[in-house]
Amino acid sequence: ENVNGELIIEGHSCKRGEVYARDEFISPKRILTTTMRVENGFLPLIPVRSNSAIPKERLRATLREIAKMKVKAPIKMGDVLIEHVLGLEINIIASRDLIEEA
CATH class of the missing domain: 3.10.530.10 (CPE0013-like)
Incomplete structure (x- = not known):
């Protein structure tokens, strides 16, 4: 979720999940x-x-x-x-x- 220019990530159970979600939102790669x-x-x-x-x-x-x-x-x-x-x-x-x- 993007709130006031800040990316808020919820529901992840580990730090890697947060990093993945942030990267996927900003610059998706495959x-x-x-x-x-x-x-x-x-x-x-x-x-x-x-x-x-x-x-x-x-x-x-x-x-x-x-x-x-x-x-x-x-x-x-x-x-x-x-x-x-x-x-x-x-x-x-x-x-x-x-x-x-x-």
């Missing part, structure tokens, strides 16, 4: 999960995610950036596929291993 195209891979797509939360207003632009890219197999889970996406201090990483096509 972990992004999607897929990315793979060249020469056993599968045509690989699941990926952001290694940190992305500001909600930058999610669509991040998805467009990922859609432009194509990575080469083999890929190991945790590999950084896009470093500092959109100039943010956030990387897009592989969520699974993917071997080359036989």
